[in-house]
Amino acid sequence: MAEVTLTVTAKEKAVPAPPDKPRKSAASDDRRTRIATAARDVFAEKGYASATMREIAAAADMHVPTMYQYFRSKEEILELVYSWTINQAVDLMQDALEGTAPVEQRIDQIIRRLHDVNLKLRRGTLVMNRETRSLSRTARDRVLGHYAGMVEKLGDVIAEGQAEGIFREMDPQLAAVFVDALADVWVLRPFAVRDKDSEDYAAELVAFVRNALMGNADMTPETPGQTVTNRRN
Amino acid sequence: MAEVTLTVTAKEKAVPAPPDKPRKSAASDDRRTRIATAARDVFAEKGYASATMREIAAAADMHVPTMYQYFRSKEEILELVYSWTINQAVDLMQDALEGTAPVEQRIDQIIRRLHDVNLKLRRGTLVMNRETRSLSRTARDRVLGHYAGMVEKLGDVIAEGQAEGIFREMDPQLAAVFVDALADVWVLRPFAVRDKDSEDYAAELVAFVRNALMGNADMTPETPGQTVTNRRN
Amino acid sequence: MAEVTLTVTAKEKAVPAPPDKPRKSAASDDRRTRIATAARDVFAEKGYASATMREIAAAADMHVPTMYQYFRSKEEILELVYSWTINQAVDLMQDALEGTAPVEQRIDQIIRRLHDVNLKLRRGTLVMNRETRSLSRTARDRVLGHYAGMVEKLGDVIAEGQAEGIFREMDPQLAAVFVDALADVWVLRPFAVRDKDSEDYAAELVAFVRNALMGNADMTPETPGQTVTNRRN
Amino acid sequence: MAEVTLTVTAKEKAVPAPPDKPRKSAASDDRRTRIATAARDVFAEKGYASATMREIAAAADMHVPTMYQYFRSKEEILELVYSWTINQAVDLMQDALEGTAPVEQRIDQIIRRLHDVNLKLRRGTLVMNRETRSLSRTARDRVLGHYAGMVEKLGDVIAEGQAEGIFREMDPQLAAVFVDALADVWVLRPFAVRDKDSEDYAAELVAFVRNALMGNADMTPETPGQTVTNRRN
DNA sequence: TATGAATGAGGATTCATTCAT
DNA sequence: GATGAATGAATCCTCATTCAT
Secondary structure, eight states: OHHHHHOTTOOOOOOOOOTTSOOOOHHHHHHHHHHHHHHHHHHHHHOTTTOOHHHHHHHHTSOHHHHTTTOSSHHHHHHHHHHHHHHHHHHHHHHHHTOOSOHHHHHHHHHHHHHHHHHHTHHHHHHHHHOGGGSOHHHHHHHHHHHHHHHHHHHHHHHHHHHTTSSOOSOHHHHHHHHHHHHHHHHHOHHHHTTSOHHHHHHHHHHHHHHHHHOOOOOOOOOTTOOOOOOOO | OHHHHHOTTOOOOOOOOOTTSOOOOHHHHHHHHHHHHHHHHHHHHHOTTTOOHHHHHHHHTSOHHHHTTTOSSHHHHHHHHHHHHHHHHHHHHHHHHHOOSOHHHHHHHHHHHHHHHHHHTHHHHHHHHHOGGGSOHHHHHHHHHHHHHHHHHHHHHHHHHHHTTSSOSSOHHHHHHHHHHHHHHHHHOHHHHTTSOHHHHHHHHHHHHHHHHHOOOOOOOOOTTOOOOOOOO | OHHHHHOTTOOOOOOOOOTTSOOOOHHHHHHHHHHHHHHHHHHHHHOTTTOOHHHHHHHHTSOHHHHTTTOSSHHHHHHHHHHHHHHHHHHHHHHHHTOOSOHHHHHHHHHHHHHHHHHHTHHHHHHHHHOGGGSOHHHHHHHHHHHHHHHHHHHHHHHHHHHTTSSOSSOHHHHHHHHHHHHHHHHHOHHHHTTSOHHHHHHHHHHHHHHHHHOOOOOOOOOTTOOOOOOOO | OHHHHHOTTOOOOOOOOOTTSOOOOHHHHHHHHHHHHHHHHHHHHHOTTTOOHHHHHHHHTSOHHHHTTTOSSHHHHHHHHHHHHHHHHHHHHHHHHHOOSOHHHHHHHHHHHHHHHHHHTHHHHHHHHHOGGGSOHHHHHHHHHHHHHHHHHHHHHHHHHHHTTSSOSSOHHHHHHHHHHHHHHHHHOHHHHTTSOHHHHHHHHHHHHHHHHHOOOOOOOOOTTSOOOOOOO
């Protein structure tokens, strides 16, 4: 597992220029990365709508008009932040998702990795969870599709576990979304975990999910007075 | 359980005037409620910062200056939406949290109730999850404390279950936050549940949590190098 | 002198209704007086343009719509404040201006009275000095004419003194304006007299004016090197 | 004396940028000067509170948002007008105040200079006399202190004259304020001097003050009951 | 390419004034 | 007559975006 927890150290990937604004130079990608980073931070701090171009420019140590050479609008920057964050997340998740270890181990690794990614991309995760509405319909579809794909892969792993009889029956894709949501708790409800150690948190998270997936609880519908028969799903 | 699921039908509570802007008339509370509803909807749709007073006024079928007779600023409306939503949620959760049924049943009721509340307060929940940053520090503390109290009560129920040996050991308050976060998935990740029936979702949610809490999965830490053998049938 | 200093004790005169809005009752004049007083205070505090009708109403312990029964607009209130203040000032100055004592004594009495009036009508004087611009052209002419008449009478007294050879030659009307301006210093430059006793101030004022009017200073044009000849005017 | 009256012809000093909004270019100071001039004129015409940013911008031949690159608020413009006007006044008064000529001559020069300055800074003087209330407490203290310093110097000259036995005894600082107030009559009571020639006015002013300061009028207090006999020939 | 300035639209908020009860 | 509410215009200020140097 060690290699799992540790691999989240890759250098931040550069942000490639969009196809219609052809990449001029390596420095260009560099600039885009600087802007994306700065924007992500400012968005996380003040929200997309309240962030001003001047603030972003200041955070990126650039001039506003200069920024406009790398994108066409503020919204495009938000898209940039989304796609860049998602790409990083997907990349970082990749080997954990595609491992060949037994499903039980893989699930643990995936969960831990999800947490690690959230640690690393904290502000990106924050922005992505909050600003979906600020994206245009088309950008939203385009950009979130990529993310959904990742969650889907997680669902596939769960389905695999179910096929092997390790996990109980339930909609595996919903289970995947649940897992993802739980991993985000660290970022989205910071007040609830403020006094927690990240490692402990990861362990609790893993245990919670593992039990939820394996299952063995008596699920008799609990209408009062009703006879409880041992229905297992 | 039936009576639990059904009770979430009380009329929306009126929004009382703040103490310093004394309630002038019964119509006054009415107006405040109209504003809170309208604002909640607009905030859910476009986000707090992007929502304009004109839009809120239009949604409330009022004139903008008229609205200013009922609060002092846009931010105060947001606070209103928060406190109003939270109060409703807490009220609706109350009997489920304070029931005397066996813990196992109570947990199920609570979860279903959480889902019901989220169905009913969908847009309020959305806004509350996204706009925490838009609240002033003091308003945030004041308003979220109330909510935290509710989650804490859930944690107490879980702790009770642990004491009874029904639930496995884990930080009960963290577990409560997890449960809350899972219930919010319906609202916060609508794309992931779009084609799901609300009832089915509730059932899946209950099962997921119940298993997670009861637990009996083999949690042998898979320390690197350790041979993983203990795979459950 | 005693009777001079003491007579400024008349009850505040009621403000009569304008001819076109016929006086309904004695209570009506009472209301107008209350409004004028309140408005004068608020105007003195925040300036005419920044004062709001609500503030004035609050100061008058009235409701805004009620106020509109006694005048037609905010500007009309300002006119009210002007005419009311001026009327009071003129009334209070009257006997001092029309006395039959020797000019030298009368001037002293007038100056002291000017100061007394300013003490009594402090806020009115303030407003009148600052808000001339806020009055409509016609109101300004109408209202300030009355005041100019008072200053003119003072000029006449000075002229009388000049005719008697007591005062030196100079434009007596300008002298009157000078005297008036000096009396206002107490109100208009409060920072400059803050640590002064009102009585001392009056004495300094009287001495200053008396010397200025009597005159005996060598007024030889003081071009350097020019021989100074004793020209007396 | 000639050189005194004539020197008030220096080009208007540029308005330097405040230290926290660093001066960007030479054009920048130019802009600030344009704004200060325009604002001073509009304020003189309609009063600070009634003047709108649009009007100021129009008078400065600028766009409103452009103006906001040079200051942060309307109030800051008012401060600008104050400090700029005061600085100009102080500069223009300086040599007259610090001359080495005999006190008697210097006083005349100072008075004439005060009048010249008021001619030149007419609108600034107007605004400064009327809008003290519109300044924030701190700005008021900061800005008016400078002005008070100037008046104080005038008081020192008067005190010097008293020490030399040329001027009669009185509070020299109060005398200075009186002189300042008299010089402002030209600006503050224009209706009273409308048909006067500026030169004649200056002459009258000088004579008035000189006599007031030199004095030798019999100041026997005319306590009631005392027989007034000592009438000057 | 760096940088100050321009532009025009729009946002929150506040008023004087008038209704309606 | 007292009182809360309505109205619509205006105000200050800020922005994203684009010029021009």
